[in-house]
Amino acid sequence: MxxxxxxxxxxxxxxxxxxxxxxxxxxxxxxxxxxxxxxxQEKLQGAMxxxxxxxxxxxxxxxxAIEELKAANLDLTRRCEFLEESLNREKSExxxxxxxxxxxxxERESAENSRDVLTVDLERVTHDAKRFSEQLKMVQDTNKRxxxxxxxxxxxxxxxxxxxxxxxxxxxKLQKEKSAMMETMATLRECNNSMSNQLESSRASxxxxxxxxxxxxxxxxxxxxxxxxxxxxxxxxxxxxxxxxIELADCKEQIGKYSKECISMSTKVSALEETCSTxxxxxxxxxxxxxxxxxxxxxxxxxxxxxxxxxxEQKEKIKYLEERxxxxxxxxxxxxxxxxxxxxxxxxxxGNIRVFCRVRPLLRFDGDSNGPEGASISFPTSVESAGRxxxxxxxxxxxxxxxxxxxxxxxxxEDVFVEISQLVQSALDGYKVCIFAxxxxxxxxxxxxxxxxGVNQKGLIPRSLEQIFKTSQSLESQGWEYxxxxxxxxxxxxxxxxxxxxxxxxxxxxxxxxxxxIKHDSHGNTTVSDLTIIDVFGIADVTHLLEKASQSRSVGxxxxxxxxxxxxxxxxxxxxxxxxxxxQQVQGVLNxxxxxxxxxxxxxxxxxxxxxxxxxxxxSLSALSDVIFAIAKGDDxxxxxxSKLTYLLQPCLGGDSKTLMFVNISPEASSxxxxxxxxxxxxxxxxxxxxxxxxxxxARSFDSRLSYG
Ligand code: ADP
Ligand code: MG
Numbered sequence: 001m002x003x004x005x006x007x008x009x010x011x012x013x014x015x016x017x018x019x020x021x022x023x024x025x026x027x028x029x030x031x032x033x034x035x036x037x038x039x040x041q042e043k044l045q046g047a048m049x050x051x052x053x054x055x056x057x058x059x060x061x062x063x064x065a066i067e068e069l070k071a072a073n074l075d076l077t078r079r080c081e082f083l084e085e086s087l088n089r090e091k092s093e094x095x096x097x098x099x100x101x102x103x104x105x106x107e108r109e110s111a112e113n114s115r116d117v118l119t120v121d122l123e124r125v126t127h128d129a130k131r132f133s134e135q136l137k138m139v140q141d142t143n144k145r146x147x148x149x150x151x152x153x154x155x156x157x158x159x160x161x162x163x164x165x166x167x168x169x170x171x172x173k174l175q176k177e178k179s180a181m182m183e184t185m186a187t188l189r190e191c192n193n194s195m196s197n198q199l200e201s202s203r204a205s206x207x208x209x210x211x212x213x214x215x216x217x218x219x220x221x222x223x224x225x226x227x228x229x230x231x232x233x234x235x236x237x238x239x240x241x242x243x244x245x246i247e248l249a250d251c252k253e254q255i256g257k258y259s260k261e262c263i264s265m266s267t268k269v270s271a272l273e274e275t276c277s278t279x280x281x282x283x284x285x286x287x288x289x290x291x292x293x294x295x296x297x298x299x300x301x302x303x304x305x306x307x308x309x310x311x312x313e314q315k316e317k318i319k320y321l322e323e324r325x326x327x328x329x330x331x332x333x334x335x336x337x338x339x340x341x342x343x344x345x346x347x348x349x350x351g352n353i354r355v356f357c358r359v360r361p362l363l364r365f366d367g368d369s370n371g372p373e374g375a376s377i378s379f380p381t382s383v384e385s386a387g388r389x390x391x392x393x394x395x396x397x398x399x400x401x402x403x404x405x406x407x408x409x410x411x412x413x414e415d416v417f418v419e420i421s422q423l424v425q426s427a428l429d430g431y432k433v434c435i436f437a438x439x440x441x442x443x444x445x446x447x448x449x450x451x452x453x454g455v456n457q458k459g460l461i462p463r464s465l466e467q468i469f470k471t472s473q474s475l476e477s478q479g480w481e482y483x484x485x486x487x488x489x490x491x492x493x494x495x496x497x498x499x500x501x502x503x504x505x506x507x508x509x510x511x512x513x514x515x516x517x518i519k520h521d522s523h524g525n526t527t528v529s530d531l532t533i534i535d536v537f538g539i540a541d542v543t544h545l546l547e548k549a550s551q552s553r554s555v556g557x558x559x560x561x562x563x564x565x566x567x568x569x570x571x572x573x574x575x576x577x578x579x580x581x582x583x584q585q586v587q588g589v590l591n592x593x594x595x596x597x598x599x600x601x602x603x604x605x606x607x608x609x610x611x612x613x614x615x616x617x618x619x620s621l622s623a624l625s626d627v628i629f630a631i632a633k634g635d636d637x638x639x640x641x642x643s644k645l646t647y648l649l650q651p652c653l654g655g656d657s658k659t660l661m662f663v664n665i666s667p668e669a670s671s672x673x674x675x676x677x678x679x680x681x682x683x684x685x686x687x688x689x690x691x692x693x694x695x696x697x698x699a700r701s702f703d704s705r706l707s708y709g
Pocket of ligand 1: 359360361363442444445447452664
């Protein structure tokens with residue numbers, strides 16, 4: 001205990017109490033610790049007890065096991081003794097068995113010896129048996145010979161019977177003899193049998209048989225004598241027979257004479273019959289020939305008829321085949337048309353920008369009798385590329401291009417329109433349609449779009465409008481009602497000009513006071529502020545408007561063409577249709593655009609204003625291609641705002657609309673450079689996929705007066 005001051009009791013007391021507190025806490029901690037230890041000790045004691053119990057159990061188990069083992073041991077020793085005993089028994093048995101085996105062996109040997117003796121005896125016996133059998137054979141042979149003799153005797157007997165057919169008495173006598181002989185033979189046979197049984201007795205019987213044979217021989221001699229007498233009788237009878245036969249010969253002679261006469265008669269008859277039969281045969285052959293001939297005639301008739309019917313059939317077949325051929329030809333034509341249509345559909349489904357190429361004819365100017373030199377342009381005619389490809393020779397090198405359609409210089413305005421009429425039609429169905437004409441100045445863009453006054457010279461714009469009005473009228477019967485608004489503008493040096501503004505045609509106003517700002521709403525509808533929009537109801541309205549517009553259009557002069565258009569011309573027709581009966585609504589837009597000349601700067605040879613114009617045109621055209629390529633690549637940013645033209649057409653470019661580009665080509669050799677540029681650009685555009693066109697139906701807010709498609 002340390003204190004600063006020994007008198008500071010209070011401090012010390014506090015210090016002490018603190019200390020005591022600490023000590024108490026210490027004691028408490030120790031007590032807790034002790035408790036813990038005690039608990040642990042108890043636990044351990046419990047564990048030890050359990051271990052002890054287990055121990056004693058194990059000991060008891062062990063002693064049990066030892067007892068069992070001892071018992072097993074005892075059992076085993078007992079079994080061992082028993083086994084030894086049985087082994088001894090087996091041994092003694094074995095000894096006995098060995099002894100008996102020895103005995104058996106000796107017996108066997110003695111048996112073998114006796115067997116040898118027996119074998120010798122057997123041989124002897126077999127030898128005797130052989131000898132006996134030989135003797136038996138000899139006896140049997142003798143017997144056989146006797147039998148043979150017997151049979152010869154029988155034969156002889158039968159001979160005698162035949163000879164003595166007339167003398168029955170002799171025969172009966174002989175029969176008696178024969179039966180006696182048969183009896184003797186039976187006895188002989190018996191003797192034979194007994195002979196075979198007993199050799200000695202058989203020999204005796206043999207001798208007796210010989211004796212009997214001698215007797216028989218004697219009897220036979222007697223019989224022969226009798227036979228001789230019988231023969232004499234027969235000879236006498238034969239003599240009588242001879243007499244009779246002489247008489248018979250006489251008779252026969254007479255018969256012969258008659259028969260000769262008869263034969264001569266019959267020969268005559270047969271000769272007559274022969275002639276008769278030959279004549280009959282001849283008649284038959286003639287008849288046969290006749291029947292064959294008639295059959296042949298019949299056959300010929302039948303074949304002639306068959307040939308006639310076959311000829312008729314062939315004729316009909318030919319007629320039928322000709323009909324089928326013409327039908328097939330018409331089907332081919334139809335199929336070709338269908339193929340074209342399907343091709344268009346495929347392209348639409350692919351979402352490509354379609355590209356048509358048109359080559360204008362060489363133009364002959366007054367006073368120029370030769371006309372300009374044409375570039376070597378050719379159109380492949382192979383099945384797959386006919387009407388779809390164009391070849392161009394440039395400095396000895398052939399360049400090949402193919403597009404969705406290629407129109408050569410002979411194609412009429414009608415031909416061209418037929419190909420795009422479907423596209424125009426789809427504006428009525430609610431699609432946005434965009435048709436551009438691209439190409440250098442003088443290549444025929446305006447001619448293609450607008451056309452020229454004159455028979456069948458109308459361009460795509462008037463023809464499209466005619467078709468639209470005609471179709472919309474025919475759809476009226478199905479409950480459709482269409483309203484249309486037209487507008488026309490041009491973009492010159494990036495400025496919009498209203499081609500339908502009142503009083504515009506006379507006053508060429510290069511600095512318009514009006515703003516013409518372009519705006520798009522969320523439904524893809526475009527408005528241009530201050531732009532004149534005119535409701536049109538028929539083709540007459542539109543013709544008037546087009547005339548007005550072409551008068552207003554900016555035309556300047558370059559070295560290229562007297563009337564070259566230096567601005568983009570945009571004709572827009574907004575179509576809105578509704579069907580009262582079905583409740584359907586469609587909004588389509590048709591944009592027909594005559595672009596400014598695409599020629600490059602160097603060629604136009606411009607300066608000043610013209611240079612500015614050309615730069616601006618080039619800029620907006622390159623902006624157009626930039627937009628198309630960006631859409632095709634699927635870029636996030638499409639530079640629509642880079643030019644007035646692309647911004648104006650924003651909703652009509654890309655996937656939402658059906659886009660078609662005409663690339664117009666000048667055929668002059670001097671234009672080859674520009675032509676190649678145009679064709680290459682068109683090829684690139686043709687390869688672009690810009691998406692699948694969409695129909696616009698049922699827009700929520702559709703103010704026809706103000707909006708501009
Ligand atoms: P662009 O508009 O491309 O400058 P134009 O359409 O003015 O060219 O055509 C130039 C000239 O060629 C015009 O006189 C036009 O009538 C004529 N022309 C163009 N294409 C054809 C054609 N397919 N058939 C006959 N003449 C044509
Ligand atoms: Mg033109």
